[in-house]
Amino acid sequence: MKKYRCEFCHEWLDEEDYLRHHQEHLKLRPDGQQNEYVTLPPDECEQASLEFHVFIIMLNAIVTLECQKRLFAAI
Numbered sequence: 001m002k003k004y005r006c007e008f009c010h011e012w013l014d015e016e017d018y019l020r021h022h023q024e025h026l027k028l029r030p031d032g033q034q035n036e037y038v039t040l041p042p043d044e045c046e047q048a049s050l051e052f053h054v055f056i057i058m059l060n061a062i063v064t065l066e067c068q069k070r071l072f073a074a075i
């Protein structure tokens, strides 16, 4: 079975577990703050291109935006 690596904790997960696992990371803390950020695994971080680092930053911006939208929707 294909394995996916979690962008948050870098655990390897089966396809069927991946989405559920991902959702857990995206859950808001009780105070509405996001506490998880997408990061590169240490072993890939050194080899990653500048473009890929920029991509990760963009991904975090999208995750933050999504959390803010959910926070405002809940008010």
Ligand SMILES: [Zn+2]
Binding pocket: 006, 007, 008, 009, 010, 011, 021, 025
């Ligand atoms: Zn994870």
